[in-house]
Amino acid sequence: MPESKKKLKLALYWAASCGGCEVAVLDLDEKILTVAELADIVLWPVALDFKYKDVEALADGSVDVCLFNGAIRNSEQLEIAELLRRKSKVMVAFGACACYGGIPALANQFDRESIFARVYGTTPSTVNPGRVLPQTKLPTPQGELHLPTFYNAVYKLDDVVDVDYYIPGCPPPPDLIWTAVEAIVSGKLPPKGATIAGERALCHSCLRKKEEKKVTAFRRVHEVIPDPEKCLLEQGIICSGPVTRDGCGTRCLNANMPCRGCFGPTPEALEHGASMLSAAATMAEGKDEATLAPILDGIVDPLGTFYRFTLADSLLRIRNKALVAGAEEKEGEEAAS
Amino acid sequence: MTENVTAKGGQGGGPAWEPKVVAIFCNWCSYTGADLAGISRLKYPAGLRIVRVMCSGRVSPAFVLKAFHEGADGVLVGGCHPGDCHYLEGNYKTLKRKLVFERLLEQFGIEKTRFRLEWISGGEGDKFARVANELIKEIEALGPLGSVAERLRQADGLSLRAEGGAGSA
Numbered sequence A: 001m002p003e004s005k006k007k008l009k010l011a012l013y014w015a016a017s018c019g020g021c022e023v024a025v026l027d028l029d030e031k032i033l034t035v036a037e038l039a040d041i042v043l044w045p046v047a048l049d050f051k052y053k054d055v056e057a058l059a060d061g062s063v064d065v066c067l068f069n070g071a072i073r074n075s076e077q078l079e080i081a082e083l084l085r086r087k088s089k090v091m092v093a094f095g096a097c098a099c100y101g102g103i104p105a106l107a108n109q110f111d112r113e114s115i116f117a118r119v120y121g122t123t124p125s126t127v128n129p130g131r132v133l134p135q136t137k138l139p140t141p142q143g144e145l146h147l148p149t150f151y152n153a154v155y156k157l158d159d160v161v162d163v164d165y166y167i168p169g170c171p172p173p174p175d176l177i178w179t180a181v182e183a184i185v186s187g188k189l190p191p192k193g194a195t196i197a198g199e200r201a202l203c204h205s206c207l208r209k210k211e212e213k214k215v216t217a218f219r220r221v222h223e224v225i226p227d228p229e230k231c232l233l234e235q236g237i238i239c240s241g242p243v244t245r246d247g248c249g250t251r252c253l254n255a256n257m258p259c260r261g262c263f264g265p266t267p268e269a270l271e272h273g274a275s276m277l278s279a280a281a282t283m284a285e286g287k288d289e290a291t292l293a294p295i296l297d298g299i300v301d302p303l304g305t306f307y308r309f310t311l312a313d314s315l316l317r318i319r320n321k322a323l324v325a326g327a328e329e330k331e332g333e334e335a336a337s
Numbered sequence B: 001m002t003e004n005v006t007a008k009g010g011q012g013g014g015p016a017w018e019p020k021v022v023a024i025f026c027n028w029c030s031y032t033g034a035d036l037a038g039i040s041r042l043k044y045p046a047g048l049r050i051v052r053v054m055c056s057g058r059v060s061p062a063f064v065l066k067a068f069h070e071g072a073d074g075v076l077v078g079g080c081h082p083g084d085c086h087y088l089e090g091n092y093k094t095l096k097r098k099l100v101f102e103r104l105l106e107q108f109g110i111e112k113t114r115f116r117l118e119w120i121s122g123g124e125g126d127k128f129a130r131v132a133n134e135l136i137k138e139i140e141a142l143g144p145l146g147s148v149a150e151r152l153r154q155a156d157g158l159s160l161r162a163e164g165g166a167g168s169a
Ligand code: SF4
Pocket: A202, A203, A206, A207, A208, A210, A230, A231, A232, A233, A234, A239, A240, A241, A242, A253, A258, A259
């Protein structure tokens, strides 16, 4: 098979991300050398000095695989996603942010103006008396500079381009990355659209004791040291195991931390957040509002808890603007003036 | 979805915009109650569409979100009174979910009043009609909500690809 001798062309890109997915690739350790043997990297901004125009110069479809991490938060990221989609045979949404929006998508509770008002105005570490805000155009003596547009909402990768495979996780664990690399190299690719992870719920792999105990109080992780042998949800600590895809190796549970849901919803979950809300709330012990309300009030920040990684993949996706426009901006302005 | 309840226009000469409310009712109590309202010729708003499920406990919050996603202006969930659920505990689950879910909706900028849970027995046709009319009035005062697709379009004007993909929503 002469084809297999040909080196793969690989692109890696980061959009709205923290860099953790890049580190996850490096976490392949010595296997990264195998990757280097098998593949020519054509773009990897975090590690190698390529320019976008180098990618533009490539023939369409000439990159074998693009591992794209991060969500879409601004117009530059959209542009590069479209460029890389054109150039690549296989587009992989790499990590929770590219797959479901991830942590950056939690900002979908706010719009651009309220985010700017907060970040460039009212955060305690900000000194910005001139109230300078990011602009998309800046006149300079050398000419007008153009900067990307910061969007009102965060999008997942498949909102803007066709995605072939999904590797979830925050970040994806090395063994899954390796599974994907091997599949790509051997040409034994799963059906298009597949998520490279488990099919069942994480609870199936969790060895903690489950007794179907009812919850009389919900607690947050900083408030209690959980019993390492028992199911966390039954201890009143929100654990997204029942609705989250298996495949991470229960790494948070091993550290006595609950699952936060970075592998996204199981194929059966109707919607990640809604399903988890249901799983958690129905654990509460009681039959009337007077008993239940104080218990369930212990679930603070339902949105941030149940959609921690999947807000851009949810049914509602962004906060209803009619309400956001007034409240937070005003708050920002008052504090800033 | 069965609609054997006669929908009657409630507001003669009302506003041009008519709220769309999805009512999800359990088969054994609330649906029967709504049916009775129909038989008794009690008036309730035409914008209310009833979906029948076997038990209110079957109503995943995802059903309600789906209705809002599609552009419902309000959602009414109806179940048997506490102690009367045909499946014993279904309506307690519904109550538990509601207590968290309404806070979630507020975080999404959707007013609490757009979502309502009511216990309506098979004999409470009048309660059904009262609740339905009240809810529609409250939603009329709030105005239309619009679909999530519209909201996303307004946000950045991007033409997003069809939904699907990695997750389920
Ligand atoms: S809820 Fe969490 S702790 Fe409990 S069994 Fe599932 S994964 Fe394990």
